[in-house]
Amino acid sequence: MGYIEVENLMKEYGKGEAAFMAVKGMSFQIRQGEFVAVVGESGSGKSTLLSMMGGLNTPTEGRYGVDDIDVYSLSLDQRAKFRMEFLGFIFQSFHLIPYLTVMENVMLPLAIAKIKSREKTDMAREALKHVGLSDKEHRLPSEISGGEQERVAIARAVVNNPTILLADEPTGNLDTKTSREIMDLFHTLNGEGITIVMVTHNAGCSKEAHRVLCVSDGLISEQKRLQKVVEYPFGLEAAVDLYSAENVTVQ
Amino acid sequence: MKLFDISLANLKRRKAKASFILIGLLVGVTAVVAFMSLVDTLTRDINHKLEKYGANIMILPKTENLSLTYGGMAVGGISFEMREILQKDLGRIKGIENAANVAAVGPMVLGSIKVADRNVLLAGVDFQVAHILRPWWKIKGQSPGENGILPGAEASRILGLGQGDALDVNGRNLEVSGILEPTGSQDDQIVFASLKTAQQVLGKEGRISMAEVAALCAACPIDDMVGQISGVLPDAKVMAIRQVVKGRMETLGHFNKFAYGLSLLVMLVGGLVVLVTMMGSVRERTSEFGIFMAIGFRRRHVMSMVLFEAAVISAIAGVVGYFMGLGATKLTIPFFTESIDVGLAFDPVLALGVFVVAVTLGLISSAYPAIMAGNLDPNEALRSL
Numbered sequence: 285m286g287y288i289e290v291e292n293l294m295k296e297y298g299k300g301e302a303a304f305m306a307v308k309g310m311s312f313q314i315r316q317g318e319f320v321a322v323v324g325e326s327g328s329g330k331s332t333l334l335s336m337m338g339g340l341n342t343p344t345e346g347r348y349g350v351d352d353i354d355v356y357s358l359s360l361d362q363r364a365k366f367r368m369e370f371l372g373f374i375f376q377s378f379h380l381i382p383y384l385t386v387m388e389n390v391m392l393p394l395a396i397a398k399i400k401s402r403e404k405t406d407m408a409r410e411a412l413k414h415v416g417l418s419d420k421e422h423r424l425p426s427e428i429s430g431g432e433q434e435r436v437a438i439a440r441a442v443v444n445n446p447t448i449l450l451a452d453e454p455t456g457n458l459d460t461k462t463s464r465e466i467m468d469l470f471h472t473l474n475g476e477g478i479t480i481v482m483v484t485h486n487a488g489c490s491k492e493a494h495r496v497l498c499v500s501d502g503l504i505s506e507q508k509r510l511q512k513v514v515e516y517p518f519g520l521e522a523a524v525d526l527y528s529a530e531n532v533t534v535q
Numbered sequence: 536m537k538l539f540d541i542s543l544a545n546l547k548r549r550k551a552k553a554s555f556i557l558i559g560l561l562v563g564v565t566a567v568v569a570f571m572s573l574v575d576t577l578t579r580d581i582n583h584k585l586e587k588y589g590a591n592i593m594i595l596p597k598t599e600n601l602s603l604t605y606g607g608m609a610v611g612g613i614s615f616e617m618r619e620i621l622q623k624d625l626g627r628i629k630g631i632e633n634a635a636n637v638a639a640v641g642p643m644v645l646g647s648i649k650v651a652d653r654n655v656l657l658a659g660v661d662f663q664v665a666h667i668l669r670p671w672w673k674i675k676g677q678s679p680g681e682n683g684i685l686p687g688a689e690a691s692r693i694l695g696l697g698q699g700d701a702l703d704v705n706g707r708n709l710e711v712s713g714i715l716e717p718t719g720s721q722d723d724q725i726v727f728a729s730l731k732t733a734q735q736v737l738g739k740e741g742r743i744s745m746a747e748v749a750a751l752c753a754a755c756p757i758d759d760m761v762g763q764i765s766g767v768l769p770d771a772k773v774m775a776i777r778q779v780v781k782g783r784m785e786t787l788g789h790f791n792k793f794a795y796g797l798s799l800l801v802m803l804v805g806g807l808v809v810l811v812t813m814m815g816s817v818r819e820r821t822s823e824f825g826i827f828m829a830i831g832f833r834r835r836h837v838m839s840m841v842l843f844e845a846a847v848i849s850a851i852a853g854v855v856g857y858f859m860g861l862g863a864t865k866l867t868i869p870f871f872t873e874s875i876d877v878g879l880a881f882d883p884v885l886a887l888g889v890f891v892v893a894v895t896l897g898l899i900s901s902a903y904p905a906i907m908a909g910n911l912d913p914n915e916a917l918r919s920l
Contacts, residue, residue: 340829341914361833368831375917379826383548384541391536393830404536440830 288314288337288448288479293346295332306332308502309346316447319470319480321490324499330483331452333499337481338371338450339363350448368393372441372478376453378433380425380440386412387421390439397444411439415469431462438469442478449473451482455489467492538836542843549816553848556812556897560852561859563805564893568860569867570794571885576868577790592748592761595772596620619644619742620771622730627767628748633760638749639667642730645744646737648704650694656725657704659733667749669722676713681732683712687723691715694726705736802896809900813845817908824908825916834909841905842898849897853890860889 295307307329314320324330335341336348339355348355350370358366367373380389390408397404412418415435417428425433434454441449451470455463467489474480482493490496498506546553596619628640644659660668662678676698679685684704686696691714696702700711709728717723734740750760757775765773817824824837 335914335917338829340917361835364828364831364833367829371831373829375826375829379822381541381823381826383544388536388540388544392541392827395536395538395541396832396836401536 287316287351288481289347289349290337291347291349293333293336293348294344295329295336295341296344305344305502307336307343310499310502310504311346312497312504312507314479314481316479317474317477318495319474319493320482321493321496322481322483322499323485323487323490323496324505328499329502330499334450334452334481334483338373339367368396368444370447372444372446372449374434374437374441374449374451374454376456378425378430378437378457380433380436382425384424385421386417386423386425386428386436389425389436390421390443392440393444407443408439411443412436414442414472415439431458431465434458434462434466435469438466438473442473446478448479448481451480453483453485455484455486460488463489538840539843542840543847545820545840546844546847552812552816553844556809556845556848557852559808559812560805560849560893560897561856563802563896564852564856564889565859565863566801567798567892568857568885568889569863570798571889572861572864572882573867573871574790574794575882576864577871591757591776592750592764593774593776594620594625594746594748594764594768595774596744597770597772619739619744620746620768622741622743624768624771625743625746628764631760631763631767633750633763636750636760639664641665641668641747641749642743643745643747644730644733644737644739644742646733646739648726648736650696650702650704650726653694655690655694657733657737658725658727659730659737660727661730664749668747669718671718672722673716674713675716676711679712679728679732681729682707682709683728683732684709685713685715685727686711687715687725687727688717689723690726707732707736709736802892806896806900809845809849809897810903813841813901813904814907817841817904820908821911821916824911825913828911828913829917837911838905838909841908842901845897845901845905846894849894850890852897853893856893857886857889 290310290312293307293310294305296303296305298304310329310333322330322333332341336343339348339358342356350366353366355363355366381392384392387405387408390411391404394404394407399407409418409421412421415438417432417435417439420428420432425436428436434457438454441451449470454470455466458466463486470480470482470492480493482489484490496508497504498508622642625640625642628634628637631637641661641664646657647654648657649655665672665678674685677683684702686694691697691711696711696714698711698713701708702711703709709732715722715727728736730743734742748760748764750757761773761775765771824832827837827840
């Protein structure tokens, strides 16, 4: 689970003379377990692309599929269920709920899950342990550092064991050292089989990915396979097969 | 953690907003309870006072003759020269269903006598129950015994009778034991004697002309009692004193309409306060709802959270408002009545009713904000971050 297929995805905002195309027809596939960075200038359409991949923003045209699911053929409720079961979101500014403790923030996606309270607590503790914040579960977001808040956001995104992790500028508000730690965490999660799609401005971070999608003016202008491809979890041979079929430039 | 835990945490965090909604509802609930309790208390007070007015049911012989006006009230037809009721028949009244509500039964025999060459109406009454049937009577002197009479103020003046005077009535010597102070009613023109004495003087032993009944009608339906007495006294015409009953019903009706109208208005304002505050709260939390939706919350989850918050505040308002309303009634009741010992007891029906109304009002007022929150576009909501 976690194979993504984007076919000629388009998104137009506004109407009449005020209308503009944020995404003008993007097509690509992301294999299960891949770590893909989406880079581009502000207004290039990368965040719109990510919101469409999150099932939050209905495209004007095109198809977005995850495994066998045509996401935008689902009803709003079904799409919400899809997000809960398949996706983990990491937002640029962490976006933790300020009045909930670290533990409660991590448990948020489980609030609507039909599982026992004890199990929910265990899952949240496990996720917090994963990001190294076991000792701060009773703190409020305002009582921890930015890096720790980002870790809480990551724990919240993975607590329900999603197959795909969507991250929007996850290191945008962090210093270099903390960004490095977050990237290490992403590699760990990716190593566990989670497909990661990360929108970033940070060139350093984009180099952490197996592949980079360069977005410009609403289109995929270039795809780059990076040196890190050797860490591709399904082996070099599979990676070469994938990228040769997609006309990827090798750095 | 469940959805409702998030709602509770939000209420704890946004104390000011929650308090504002609470106060809005609290004012409404308190006012409603105060109005209701006030009306209830005043109703009891009015009933209590009305009972003091004395007789409220009259028993007359069935007749098609002259009508009689008594005490300024139309009571139907009677000619005291004709049919009478047997005194012993009045004992059947003790057997009616609402017998417990009968405070007193006052038989009365009426007849004409001559005193100092003037025709005077002699009324034989039971002085044992006179204080219940005519609580307004004040006697200068003493109540008459077997050989005494009690002239009304006008009768005393016209006939020149004073306390201790003796007079011969149909061959029987009777003494004026006291004078009835002016009442402003027909009683002023009558000479009263004990029932037995009057029956003997008028030659009507064992018979009466009419009877008055004082019914304690705080809760009993007086028309039902009239029906029950008619049932046991088929030869008598039984009727409620219409003015008293009508006046009572009208007064209570006005109180009730006023209370319900004002309650509705206050609750409407309370509902608007909840609506406006909840809408503001939903707008303020747009980004928060965006996050919830992004992680998989559905429309109904978001709506449930908003409604649960409203229900919690409304429930608190329902409970606290009930007791505040009782307190407000206790404080305000002295301004409305001075005569009653106000016993404000816990009324489970009113308490439950107020609780249900408060929660329902809170939920109805929050329905639109909840729908608004549920219909948020998660992408738009996240862009507001």
